[in-house]
Amino acid sequence: MFIAAAVSFYLLLMLHCPAPSSATEKSPCDTCTKLVDRFHKGLEDTSKKNFGGGNTAWEEKTLSKYETSEIRLVEIIENLCDSSDFECNVMVEEHEEQIEKWWFKMRKKYPDLRKWFCIETIEVCCPSGTYGPDCVACLGGAERPCHGNGFCSGDGTRLGDGSCRCKAEYTGPFCLECADGYFSTGRNDTHSFCSECHESCKTCNGPTNTGCKECKEGWTKGDGGCIDVDECSAETSPCKETQYCLNTEGSFSCKSKYFLHFYLSLYCL
Template sequence: MRVPTSIVFFNLFIILSVCMNSIHCEKENLDKEELKSQKLPPCAACKMLINSFKEGLEKTSRGKFEGGDSAWEEDKLGSYARSEIRLIEIQENLCKKIERGETQCHSLAEELESLIEEWWFKHQDTHPDIYDYICIEKTERCCPKDHYGSTCTPCPGYPDKICNNNGKCKGAGTRKGSGGCLCDKGYIGDTCSECASGYYESYKDEKTLLCSACHAACDGPCKGAGPKDCEKCASGWYMIEGKGCFDIDECLKIEETCSNNQFCVNKEGGYTCLTCDKACDGCTGDGPDMCIKCTEDYYKKDNMCINLDLLGRKRQEKWARYLTYFGLCVATCIISQRNVYAASIIGLLVSIYMTVSEYMIAHSNAQHAMDILGLK
């Protein structure tokens, strides 16, 4: 028995879909495994573990002993807030919500388990922040905020003007990095204390330096915000000595800037080319009144290019009108089968409507043609 081709193709489609889905799932699993096995730098890994521990603290912050008489249990077992039971609940859920570096997190949790327990039972009062106790003080994996390097050296400008508040200290908070300043956009210098080329000092006092961008007319340094403050003009601008930079009007040479059937629009530092109206064969601006010549099927009247098809409607408009008339006639015929008199009246009205409509359309087209051709 011959199997229909449609069934063969359907089965092939099912097999292909299953294979594609299997490949997709396998790729997703590989991606997840890669994320889990990724290794973070020592400080980032320690911070990841402690953040997971803090999430556990928040989750169990309203917990209590599971027995029926929690007051009796707290009296006998001590406060739940610092109990071993709560610690175990937190440790059991460590690293579970972490995607990147989960394997490293679990390994680090085992390595630092005794330190975490030591903090939990002995040092919560003296070291309220477990991050400072574990990551900075005990394991020396991280540095305090705005410190860097193996000896946790203060960043430039510490404590209140790190890189003059215009950049970031490289390696801040870790045992790595050079401590150099990575300046924000618009600032340069070892401590981000100067304005970069293309920027000027818009404000400066003993504590603050603000650099603002020069005007678009400037190529490089400037003394202020306007085009008159440029030391050199950018492309698309020209310099008048003592007055600053002025925009070049590229559209004065339109034949050299835009292609055929486009017109030029000048803008600061450049220009753009836009397509002419569909009525135009070359133009100086937008609209059918800006044509140099009219395109095929258009006629110039009073400096405007107008469609020459004035002796009747477009073909699709004619078809729409005739189909409407046909529909009215069919409706009249259907009504006549039930009530001849009503159909006669409706038929008369439809005939009048069609006659008047055609007369008005013809008169309108003729008048329009005469106006365009200058005939009265």
């Protein structure tokens, strides 16, 4: 077959020109998804190829043959993988027959190539919201993995364990709890909304400093809420002898006394 010869040529070329190793490992699903994307690009690039000469009747007759021909399929497959993409080329080589089957027999019945090829046939991907060898629903359900507040490990692939990696505002196995520095603005069994606390709060139940349950370092409980600690007013300065202390909200900084003297000499004459 033309296809086998074309793919074998690229694999042979790759063996003599190995690609540099990548720091990021691609999953088989990533490879398959990219392959399908390139296939669709090939369909676009080869549509009405070499036509447009003016003989409309001849073009339509010839084009209808080329549209589903093996020649067109070979042209597409030749550009599916970069020569350095070993995983892609191996996948094409191993599953050449399935690609041909879809092209000649299954395309009309199963127009979604990624679903038919990557998910249902070679089984390297899962539907969105599912993970693992059996495509089990992620925590929180396939419709809204991690209740929409995080990312499911292995989502859409045959890998991962389905655990949730929560966004900054959320925590807990289902990403329904508010993380430190955030407070709940609404919650039910399926949805949770968290907003950021005041800058002085480590934990809180409202948006202002009066809602602080715990204060961050550099702040202390005072009348009405967390207030700034003035480190510079301490009996012993936190700065070196050659520095002066400048208090800031929730912290302080040490500045050179020589810079202060220089500044005063310029502007305070």
